[in-house]
Every structure is written in structure tokens, then in C-alpha cells.
Amino acid sequence: MHQDVALGRLSRVRRPGPLQARLRRGREAVVYGVLLLCALVSVFTTLAIVAALLEEIWAFFDEVSLIEFFTDTQWTPLFRDQHFGVLPLLSATLLMSLGAMLVALPLGLAAAIFLSEYAPAGLRAVVKPVLEVLAGIPTVVYGYFALQFITPEIVRPLFTEAGPFNAASASIAMGIMTLPLVSSLSEDAMRAVPQTLREGAYGLGANRFEVALRVVVPAALSGIMAAAILAASRAIGETMIVTIAAGNMPNLSWNPLEGMQAMTAYIVQVSLGDTPRGTIEYSTIFAVGMLLFLLTLLLNIAAQWLLHRFREVYE
Amino acid sequence: MVKSDQQLTAPPFPLPVLSPTINSVESAQADGDLAIALRSLSAWYGSFQALRDVTMAVLRQRITAIIGPSGCGKSTLIRCLNRMNDLIPGFRLTGQVLFDGQDIYSKRVDPVDVRRRIGMVFQKPNPFPKSIYENAAFGPRINGYVGNLDEIVERALLLAALWDEVKDKDKLHKSALTLSGGQQQRLCIARALAVEPEVILMDEPCSALDPVATLKIEDLMRELAQNYTIVIVTHNMQQAARVADSTAVLMMNEDRAGELIEYGPTREVFTNPKEKRTEDYITGRFG
Numbered sequence: 001m002h003q004d005v006a007l008g009r010l011s012r013v014r015r016p017g018p019l020q021a022r023l024r025r026g027r028e029a030v031v032y033g034v035l036l037l038c039a040l041v042s043v044f045t046t047l048a049i050v051a052a053l054l055e056e057i058w059a060f061f062d063e064v065s066l067i068e069f070f071t072d073t074q075w076t077p078l079f080r081d082q083h084f085g086v087l088p089l090l091s092a093t094l095l096m097s098l099g100a101m102l103v104a105l106p107l108g109l110a111a112a113i114f115l116s117e118y119a120p121a122g123l124r125a126v127v128k129p130v131l132e133v134l135a136g137i138p139t140v141v142y143g144y145f146a147l148q149f150i151t152p153e154i155v156r157p158l159f160t161e162a163g164p165f166n167a168a169s170a171s172i173a174m175g176i177m178t179l180p181l182v183s184s185l186s187e188d189a190m191r192a193v194p195q196t197l198r199e200g201a202y203g204l205g206a207n208r209f210e211v212a213l214r215v216v217v218p219a220a221l222s223g224i225m226a227a228a229i230l231a232a233s234r235a236i237g238e239t240m241i242v243t244i245a246a247g248n249m250p251n252l253s254w255n256p257l258e259g260m261q262a263m264t265a266y267i268v269q270v271s272l273g274d275t276p277r278g279t280i281e282y283s284t285i286f287a288v289g290m291l292l293f294l295l296t297l298l299l300n301i302a303a304q305w306l307l308h309r310f311r312e313v314y315e
Numbered sequence: 316m317v318k319s320d321q322q323l324t325a326p327p328f329p330l331p332v333l334s335p336t337i338n339s340v341e342s343a344q345a346d347g348d349l350a351i352a353l354r355s356l357s358a359w360y361g362s363f364q365a366l367r368d369v370t371m372a373v374l375r376q377r378i379t380a381i382i383g384p385s386g387c388g389k390s391t392l393i394r395c396l397n398r399m400n401d402l403i404p405g406f407r408l409t410g411q412v413l414f415d416g417q418d419i420y421s422k423r424v425d426p427v428d429v430r431r432r433i434g435m436v437f438q439k440p441n442p443f444p445k446s447i448y449e450n451a452a453f454g455p456r457i458n459g460y461v462g463n464l465d466e467i468v469e470r471a472l473l474l475a476a477l478w479d480e481v482k483d484k485d486k487l488h489k490s491a492l493t494l495s496g497g498q499q500q501r502l503c504i505a506r507a508l509a510v511e512p513e514v515i516l517m518d519e520p521c522s523a524l525d526p527v528a529t530l531k532i533e534d535l536m537r538e539l540a541q542n543y544t545i546v547i548v549t550h551n552m553q554q555a556a557r558v559a560d561s562t563a564v565l566m567m568n569e570d571r572a573g574e575l576i577e578y579g580p581t582r583e584v585f586t587n588p589k590e591k592r593t594e595d596y597i598t599g600r601f602g
């Protein structure tokens with residue numbers, strides 16, 4: 001009966017003659033060609049950008065050795081006494097990202113455990129989108145939130161020695177910003193853990209918390225780690241928040257109450273300033289940019305690898 | 316509807332199981348042979364009634380089989396015995412499940428305690444993605460057992476007849492997912508035994524296994540029945556006939572709710588069923 005209907009519909013379509021078939025093949029060839037061209041254009045553009053960058057980077061490392069770049073403890077390309085040690089920028093980026101993770105991982109994981117293991121379906125349907133709205137807030141808003149609220153209302157009352165620009169408040173803001181990424185991806189990983197595993201643990205006298213912590217989280221660990229790495233990579237690449245809240249003073253320090261300049265903040269400073277193109281000062285941003293790019297690329301590859309592994313576990 | 320303990324009446328079936336004195340829940344209880352008594356148990360998923368008015372006794376250190384066509388509520392019934400259905404939203408029940416004379420659904424009872432004393436083995440082997448050792452040690456760990464964990468693990472694996480196959484140090488610490496299906500299921504039995512439960516529930520424990528692995532598990536069940544009370548759900552009637560001391564037959568009524576239509580010593584149920592429907596089911600004319 002069902003088949004009859006399908007056959008009826010089929011028989012109404014006229015079989016294409018040889019001419020139409022050739023025309024259709026011709027049209028497909030044209031579409032194929034246009035799409036290929038588009039793909040090639042974007043590949044070519046990417047290659048051209050990399051080539052242009054490499055040229056600038058080449059010019060930079062012609063004058064500054066890799067050893068100086070990675071061992072000098074001062075970064076003062078814009079001063080008369082020029083130093084090209086990237087460590088103050090690199091450490092500021094890493095410190096602030098680490099701080100952001102200290103905020104985002106425990107909170108994000110707790111939120112994920114709540115959503116996946118505790119919340120009834122109705123509550124989850126409300127909480128999850130609300131959390132995800134946090135991810136949609138423009139980062140410039142977070143930046144001013146850090147500068148105008150977190151610093152004066154939280155950080156400085158607690159630590160009087162904290163400056164108006166400090167790494168801690170940038171970290172907290174970045175932590176809140178990346179929290180939905182952590183919670184959402186971790187929750188996906190935890191919900192992919194088969195219900196039979198949970199039942200196995202309940203059957204042994206585990207309570208809900210033990211099931212979540214000892215069975216679900218370990219089983220979802222690679223997915224959770226991937227979420228953490230992606231969040232870290234977001235924090236490392238984050239520009240607005242660190243520029244607004246942590247200031248623009250290169251500062252090799254592990255004290256989060258001090259102001260410091262992240263790699264991204266430095267790139268913004270030079271790009272917006274009046275440094276003439278073609279100078280060594282200008283080419284510094286390409287060297288810093290390349291380092292930033294390599295850092296986040298590595299993290300993203302690690303996360304992809306972990307995600308891939310975690311998908312294999314239950315298939 | 317719910318009767319008090321004093322009013323325990325004889326179940327609507329004779330129970331001439333093994334001891335000639337046992338013919339009612341009451342006398343079984345008096346003999347200390349009654350492990351679990353179900354009284355007028357009805358269960359619902361939302362508005363759908365899955366079980367209707369089930370009354371039966373589970374005898375201590377015996378194997379009780381629950382058989383019946385698929386969808387008749389066997390899993391629902393066995394999962395009522397350790398409050399596993401609590402995890403399903405919309406599930407509710409009326410009636411009583413008495414374990415050692417206490418209603419496990421009473422407000423004072425913590426389901427976690429119930430599950431510690433009444434362990435469960437599932438249809439599909441579900442070892443945790445951890446090492447074999449960690450699987451067996453899981454229950455003792457969360458229940459705060461004191462004592463030598465290595466010994467507890469070894470004892471549980473020995474009891475489950477898996478020890479000889481995994482006793483090498485590096486095998487023991489390999490992922491449980493490297494084991495075969497039958498080995499995984501025996502690991503799940505070991506995992507349950509490590510908590511030292513009194514009752515072990517098994518919901519179609521062999522349905523994912525080959526015949527050789529199935530026979531191994533059946534031997535193991537006979538072995539364990541010397542010290543444990545075992546309830547097994549099976550759709551395989553030969554299996555019930557081979558291993559069970561008593562057999563319960565569940566069947567759907569016209570509203571698709573499961574009802575207990577026959578319960579008694581396995582031999583009686585298979586050779587001399589009281590109900591025509593049981594006979595039809597057992598001889599394959601039904602279901």
C-alpha cells in the first residue's frame with residue numbers, strides 16, 4: 001500500500017532523455033568548477049596571508065635572535081633602550097589564562113554535573129540556555145565589567161595592594177566568559193555516558209554524588225579535558241578583557257594583583273598606535289602573533305585529539 | 316489496600332518448595348526461609364500500568380526465576396526489588412516489598428542501603444571503563460570497607476569464577492573492556508559480590524552471551540545459591556528449568572499490565588501447570 005503510493009509518485013516523473021542527461025551533466029560540471037574555484041581562492045588567500053606573515057617574521061628574526069626573544073626578561077621595543085624578550089608577555093598571557101581556568105573549570109564542571117546528573121529535564125531546559133547566553137555577551141562588556149566592577153568591588157577590597165589594572169580581575173572575567181564553554185561541552189560528554197553505567201553504580205549502593213564523581217566524570221574525562229583545553233585556548237586568544245582590565249605594562253611577574261600586558265594586548269597597542277610599518281618595532285607584532293597562533297593551534301589539536309578519542313570509547 | 320505485617324495472609328498459590336512446611340509467606344517467614352515478600356505490588360510508568368497486584372515470596376538461598384513474554388513487566392518487577400526504578404521519572408508503585416520483614420519502600424529506608432544489600436546484574440554486561448581490579452573494588456571503596464582491598468577483590472573474582480583468567484598482575488590492571496562478553500558479565504557478578512549483598516538480582520544476564528558463556532554463568536549461579544538468594548529474569552524457559560528452584564510466570568492482562576499467573580516449584584510449573592495460559596506459553600503455543 002505504502003509502496004504503491006511511492007511508485008505512483010515515481011511514475012509521474014518523466015524519465016530524462018539523453019539530451020537532458022547531457023545538459024544536466026554539463027550543469028553539474030559548471031557548478032563543480034565554480035565551487036572548486038571558490039575553494040582554491042580561500043586556500044590561496046590563506047597561503048598568501050601566511051606568506052606575508054612569514055616575510056615579516058623573517059625580517060624580525062633577522063635582527064633579533066630566537067635566543068634573545070625567548071630568554072630576555074624585558075619587552076621594550078617601543079622605548080629607546082630596546083629589549084625583545086617575549087617572556088613578560090608570554091607569562092602574563094599564561095598566568096591570566098591559568099587564573100581564568102581556576103575560575104571556569106570548577107564552576108563549569110559543577111554546572112555540568114548539576115545539569116547532567118541532578119537537574120530534572122524542566123530545570124535543565126531553562127538553565128542551559130541561560131548559561132549559554134553568557135557566551136554571547138561581547139567581550140568588551142566583560143572587559144568593562146572587570147575594570148568597573150570586579151576590580152573596585154571585589155579584588156581591591158579584598159587585597160588593598162591591588163592596582164586599578166590587575167591580572168586577577170581579567171582572570172575572573174575571562175573565567176566567567178569561558179564558563180559556558182566548559183559546562184556545555186562537559187555536559188555533552190557526561191550525557192553521552194550510557195545510562196547502564198550509572199545503573200551499574202547505583203546497583204552497588206552508590207549515591208548520586210558518587211555516581212557522578214566516580215563513574216560519569218571519569219568516563220567522560222577526555223571530553224571534559226577537551227572542553228578545558230578549548231576554554232584555555234579561548235582565554236589565551238582573548239584580547240578585549242585583558243587589554244581593558246590588566247593594562248598595557250609589560251611586567252614579568254607572577255603576582256596576579258599587578259597590572260601586566262598580555263600578548264594580545266600588545267598586538268592591539270601597536271596596531272592602534274602610530275608605529276610606522278616596515279620597522280622592526282612594527283614587525284614585533286607578527287612575531288608575537290605567530291607565537292600566539294602556535295600556542296592556540298597546539299591546544300586545539302590536543303583538544304580535537306581528545307574529543308576524537310572520547311567518541312571512540314562507546315562505539 | 317496495604318496490610319500490616321500481622322495480617323500476612325497466605326499468597327494465592329501453594330508453595331511446596333523444598334521444605335514441606337513452607338506453604339505460605341507466613342510459614343516461610345517463621346522458618347527464616349523468606350528473603351523477600353511482594354504484596355499486592357502494582358507499578359506505573361506515568362499513567363501506564365506495568366504491573367498489577369503481584370504477590371509472591373522469594374526464598375532465601377534459592378534461585379527464583381521470573382519468566383514471561385517480552386514486555387510483560389519482568390524487568391519492572393525485578394527492579395522493584397532493589398528500588399532501581401526510583402531512577403525513572405514518573406515511576407510509582409503501590410503495595411509492599413518486604414525484605415527481612417521491612418518494607419523497602421517505607422520512608423525511613425534509604426534506597427542506597429537497599430541496593431547495598433540487594434545487588435544487581437544487568438542484561439548487557441556494563442563494566443565501568445576502568446581496570447578489572449577497579450571494577451571489583453568499586454563497591455567496597457564507595458561503601459567504605461575496611462580491610463585488605465586486594466583480598467576482597469581476589470575473593471570476589473574467585474567467587475565469580477573469573478580469578479583464574481585474570482589473576483596475572485598486568486591482566487588485573489588492564490581495562491575491563493578488554494574482556495570477552497562472558498568474562499565481562501562474570502566481572503559484573505564479581506563486582507556485585509564484592510559488596511557482600513544478601514540477594515543478587517539478575518535481569519536476563521545471559522541474553523548477550525554465547526551458549527558456552529551462558530552455561531558458565533548458570534553453573535556459577537548454582538554455586539552461589541548455596542550462600543546467596545538469587546532472582547533471575549529470563550526469557551529462556553530452558554534456562555529457568557535448568558537453574559531455578561521456583562519459577563514465576565508473568566503475563567500481560569488485557570490492559571497490557573503484567574500479572575503473576577503462576578508461581579511454584581520449577582518442576583511443578585513446567586510439568587503440571589495450574590493455568591492453561593502457562594501451559595500454552597511453556598509449550599510454545601503463545602508468546
Ligand SMILES: Nc1ncnc2c1ncn2[C@@H]1O[C@H](COP(=O)(O)OP(=O)(O)O)[C@@H](O)[C@H]1O
Nearest residue numbers: 360363365384385386387388389390391392403
Ligand atoms: N522507563 C519506562 N517508561 C515507560 N514505560 C516503560 C519503561 N520501562 C518499561 N516500560 C513499559 O513497561 C512494560 C514492561 O516493560 P519491562 O518490564 O521492561 O518488560 P520485560 O522486561 O518483561 O520485557 C512495557 O510495556 C514497557 O514498554
Ligand SMILES: [Mg+2]
Nearest residue numbers: 389390391519
Ligand atoms: Mg526486560
